[in-house]
Amino acid sequence: MDIKRANARPTKLAAEANFTGQVWQDPVMVGKPPSRMRATNVSFTPGARTAWHAHPVGQTLYCVTGVGRVQLEGERVQELHPGDTAVIPPNTRHWHGAAPDRLFIHLAMSEVTDTGDGTRWFEKVSDEDYNKEPEPV
Numbered sequence: 001m002d003i004k005r006a007n008a009r010p011t012k013l014a015a016e017a018n019f020t021g022q023v024w025q026d027p028v029m030v031g032k033p034p035s036r037m038r039a040t041n042v043s044f045t046p047g048a049r050t051a052w053h054a055h056p057v058g059q060t061l062y063c064v065t066g067v068g069r070v071q072l073e074g075e076r077v078q079e080l081h082p083g084d085t086a087v088i089p090p091n092t093r094h095w096h097g098a099a100p101d102r103l104f105i106h107l108a109m110s111e112v113t114d115t116g117d118g119t120r121w122f123e124k125v126s127d128e129d130y131n132k133e134p135e136p137v
């Protein structure tokens with residue numbers, strides 16, 4: 001059995017090129033073939049969010065704590081709360097992050113393609129897009 005010990009894996013600051021605000025990443029697992037699974041616990045400070053991006057095999061976000069936001073391009077912003085699961089379809093532009101005044105932590109789960117391709121990154125999410133009123137829950 002391979003147990004990854006928490007204190008052997010320091011929290012990493014997410015790449016500035018693909019995020020707005022401070023975002024911290026804790027790796028959970030990177031599958032070895034034939035597994036294609038990837039899981040990362042991601043902590044967004046208030047107002048922080050990903051850039052627009054897409055996942056070739058989609059992505060599942062499980063909300064751990066705080067209040068978050070997610071938007072598929074062309075749809076309304078949705079608010080996310082602890083215990084919610086958001087399923088992002090394959091090859092669909094979207095972003096996710098914290099609410100403006102709340103911390104937010106989600107477990108991000110995805111798979112790479114059989115040729116190893118993962119997330120495609122695009123432009124950052126404008127304040128105008130980010131600040132749109134979320135759909136009422």
Ligand code: MN
Nearest residue numbers: 053059088096
């Ligand atoms: Mn995503």
